[in-house]
Amino acid sequence: MSSFAPRPIPVALIGLGGVGKAILSQLLSPPLNTRFNLILIANSRLSISLPLPGGQVTPTNYLPILEQHGTPLDIQSILSLLSPSETSGSGIFIDSTGSDIIPSIYPQILGMGIHVVTPNKKATSSALSLYNDIKSKTYPNAPTLFYGESTVGAGLPILSSLKDLVETGDEIQKIEGVFSGTLSYIFNEFSKVEGGDVKFSEVVKVAKDLGYTEPDPRDDLSGTDVARKLTILSRLVPTAPPLEEGYASVPTESLVPDVLSNASTKEEYLDRLAEGDEYFDKLREEAKREGKVVRYVGVIDLKEGKVECKLGKYPTDHAFATALKGSDNIISFTTKRYSPRPLIIQGAGAGADVTAMGVTSDLLKIHERLTTRL
Amino acid sequence: MSSFAPRPIPVALIGLGGVGKAILSQLLSPPLNTRFNLILIANSRLSISLPLPGGQVTPTNYLPILEQHGTPLDIQSILSLLSPSETSGSGIFIDSTGSDIIPSIYPQILGMGIHVVTPNKKATSSALSLYNDIKSKTYPNAPTLFYGESTVGAGLPILSSLKDLVETGDEIQKIEGVFSGTLSYIFNEFSKVEGGDVKFSEVVKVAKDLGYTEPDPRDDLSGTDVARKLTILSRLVPTAPPLEEGYASVPTESLVPDVLSNASTKEEYLDRLAEGDEYFDKLREEAKREGKVVRYVGVIDLKEGKVECKLGKYPTDHAFATALKGSDNIISFTTKRYSPRPLIIQGAGAGADVTAMGVTSDLLKIHERLTTRL
Numbered sequence: 001m002s003s004f005a006p007r008p009i010p011v012a013l014i015g016l017g018g019v020g021k022a023i024l025s026q027l028l029s030p031p032l033n034t035r036f037n038l039i040l041i042a043n044s045r046l047s048i049s050l051p052l053p054g055g056q057v058t059p060t061n062y063l064p065i066l067e068q069h070g071t072p073l074d075i076q077s078i079l080s081l082l083s084p085s086e087t088s089g090s091g092i093f094i095d096s097t098g099s100d101i102i103p104s105i106y107p108q109i110l111g112m113g114i115h116v117v118t119p120n121k122k123a124t125s126s127a128l129s130l131y132n133d134i135k136s137k138t139y140p141n142a143p144t145l146f147y148g149e150s151t152v153g154a155g156l157p158i159l160s161s162l163k164d165l166v167e168t169g170d171e172i173q174k175i176e177g178v179f180s181g182t183l184s185y186i187f188n189e190f191s192k193v194e195g196g197d198v199k200f201s202e203v204v205k206v207a208k209d210l211g212y213t214e215p216d217p218r219d220d221l222s223g224t225d226v227a228r229k230l231t232i233l234s235r236l237v238p239t240a241p242p243l244e245e246g247y248a249s250v251p252t253e254s255l256v257p258d259v260l261s262n263a264s265t266k267e268e269y270l271d272r273l274a275e276g277d278e279y280f281d282k283l284r285e286e287a288k289r290e291g292k293v294v295r296y297v298g299v300i301d302l303k304e305g306k307v308e309c310k311l312g313k314y315p316t317d318h319a320f321a322t323a324l325k326g327s328d329n330i331i332s333f334t335t336k337r338y339s340p341r342p343l344i345i346q347g348a349g350a351g352a353d354v355t356a357m358g359v360t361s362d363l364l365k366i367h368e369r370l371t372t373r374l
Numbered sequence: 375m376s377s378f379a380p381r382p383i384p385v386a387l388i389g390l391g392g393v394g395k396a397i398l399s400q401l402l403s404p405p406l407n408t409r410f411n412l413i414l415i416a417n418s419r420l421s422i423s424l425p426l427p428g429g430q431v432t433p434t435n436y437l438p439i440l441e442q443h444g445t446p447l448d449i450q451s452i453l454s455l456l457s458p459s460e461t462s463g464s465g466i467f468i469d470s471t472g473s474d475i476i477p478s479i480y481p482q483i484l485g486m487g488i489h490v491v492t493p494n495k496k497a498t499s500s501a502l503s504l505y506n507d508i509k510s511k512t513y514p515n516a517p518t519l520f521y522g523e524s525t526v527g528a529g530l531p532i533l534s535s536l537k538d539l540v541e542t543g544d545e546i547q548k549i550e551g552v553f554s555g556t557l558s559y560i561f562n563e564f565s566k567v568e569g570g571d572v573k574f575s576e577v578v579k580v581a582k583d584l585g586y587t588e589p590d591p592r593d594d595l596s597g598t599d600v601a602r603k604l605t606i607l608s609r610l611v612p613t614a615p616p617l618e619e620g621y622a623s624v625p626t627e628s629l630v631p632d633v634l635s636n637a638s639t640k641e642e643y644l645d646r647l648a649e650g651d652e653y654f655d656k657l658r659e660e661a662k663r664e665g666k667v668v669r670y671v672g673v674i675d676l677k678e679g680k681v682e683c684k685l686g687k688y689p690t691d692h693a694f695a696t697a698l699k700g701s702d703n704i705i706s707f708t709t710k711r712y713s714p715r716p717l718i719i720q721g722a723g724a725g726a727d728v729t730a731m732g733v734t735s736d737l738l739k740i741h742e743r744l745t746t747r748l
Contacts, residue, residue, distance in 0.1 A: 026542055347718060
């Protein structure tokens with residue numbers, strides 16, 4: 001027994017943006033660097049095999065090395081490196097891109113016996129046919145593993161907790177939460193328990209300047225990101241509606257007011273942002289009269305059979321009013337067992353380090369599963 | 375691939391109190407009943423092998439069947455049923471007793487290649503030598519698995535989240551929480567954000583009548599249960615103090631006031647409970663003057679190198695003041711990545727169904743790890 005030493009698992013990391021870089025950094029540091037054998041890194045254009053003949057790749061030197069010695073990205077040759085062979089078990093493909101092309105070949109990758117870990121929401125929040133294709137090729141239908149913990153709530157244990165509830169036979173009644181760090185920040189500032197009269201347009205501009213929004217804030221304010229997360233969650237609940245078209249099947253309230261819907265460019269939209277203030281002022285005023293605050297939430301209500309993204313009003317002593325600060329996510333699960341008081345998970349739901357943590361904790365789960373032998 | 379079907383794992387369940395009964399109920403229902411093969415159940419005196427020759431055991435009929443057909447409990451013969459053999463892989467031993475004898479043989483059980491799952495806090499909160507003995511016989515030092523998720527926070531994902539943080543290379547700075555459902559209820563009622571003048575003795579009596587306390591409330595008010603949970607958590611943090619004697623090494627404030635420390639029986643203590651009211655009144659008054667409420671908390675402060683159970687005062691807008699209701703647990707993790715805003719997990723931290731869920735989710739993790747083969 002004393003000689004038991006789990007083998008390192010080969011991994012390839014595709015996508016080296018903010019999150020990819022943080023994954024790289026975690027993979028190259030203890031305790032992860034003894035459990036995984038990073039055999040390749042790639043961005044959208046170039047890839048390089050590791051270890052390097054002339055030295056080590058580090059979180060600070062990888063970019064010039066990739067630019068200087070990288071070869072054009074070729075997914076199929078990466079897959080052949082990860083395939084199970086006579087000499088080694090199967091490897092793990094980490095897709096840290098925002099691509100929607102790569103997720104479309106997950107079924108092929110998984111079919112080759114290669115495990116997939118990804119923070120990319122596209123695969124599990126798009127068409128049901130792709131989702132089912134992935135499911136049919138992975139555990140418990142096949143021995144290959146697919147994990148995407150960080151697609152909802154970054155490093156917060158949201159998907160794993162929901163899986164535990166479902167798999168142990170609990171009955172999900174309602175999942176409700178603030179799923180967007182950007183919209184959390186905006187409404188925490190705009191609609192406070194203690195009141196205030198800051199303009200919606202001002203808050204959006206500050207959020208943009210702080211780097212909390214996408215380059216075009218309409219990408220956050222459209223609610224699409226929240227709809228994708230709801231799709232991912234609801235597909236883990238056997239009694240939820242099927243959402244044939246994925247996030248596009250989720251009724252989603254847009255926060256781009258009608259008066260601004262004809263803005264043709266991001267610049268025009270930002271310039272004219274104050275035109276929407278009256279709409280949001282009225283909303284806040286209405287909530288205040290009811291002793292409530294306004295939050296942008298995602299709701300999966302299994303009794304009503306509804307999945308929707310919308311502006312909701314919450315009493316000033318509700319967790320979504322009192323507990324939320326900054327850009328935190330908060331998600332509550334009301335179930336047969338956790339009722340009337342829900343199970344609540346709260347914390348940073350975005351950011352490179354915590355998103356990478358969701359990815360590397362998935363990697364560790366695969367490592368443990370592949371190295372337990374009796 | 376389409377013929378992939380994970381094998382059911384043999385399990386034996388020892389301990390049929392409230393939690394054991396709920397585990398039994400979850401094990402006999404879908405989806406768990408297809409993944410596990412329950413080969414034996416036992417209470418502290420009797421055991422019975424399954425399946426029964428004359429029919430099925432159910433959550434309602436097991437007790438008379440056990441009384442009528444059970445044979446005297448013999449742990450060693452149970453272990454021989456779970457040992458890996460030519461025909462089957464190793465099984466899982468579920469210890470749902472409150473015994474401290476059974477945990478002392480966990481190293482022997484694990485050494486036989488039998489996995490252990492338990493809600494029993496004794497094994498991991500007692501002497502460091504036993505803890506180290508268990509560690510040396512389990513993953514990642516050996517391929518045998520040991521899980522005890524429900525020893526802290528019942529079904530809440532507390533231990534698994536802490537493991538994820540540590541294993542992905544985050545740096546734990548502080549863990550702070552309300553870890554006792556009983557003490558949560560007592561202080562949520564006694565010291566409210568909105569004030570109130572209910573007597574401490576009254577709240578304790580109501581808690582006792584509602585069945586929220588142990589038969590002798592001093593077993594909750596001693597703080598020992600919280601000290602055990604802190605021990606379990608701190609042993610997962612590499613930089614925490616070693617706690618040689620387990621929970622006994624944790625400085626623990628007792629809530630049995632000096633004036634009552636000479637009560638010799640539970641009855642005398644309950645009769646004289648009001649004698650302690652002045653002490654708690656003063657405490658609440660003091661907190662109120664500072665704009666705070668009183669909570670009984672466990673704190674692991676890695677900067678200060680301290681692990682302690684104590685009465686703490688928290689501002690009226692702190693999560694421990696506003697978010698807590700009923701007998702909920704709340705646990706916050708402040709780490710390098712989750713700072714300055716902690717990761718918070720909240721919900722029922724006691725109760726048969728949610729505690730059993732912690733156990734059965736551990737069972738599922740073992741099932742998944744043993745049935746992934748590539």
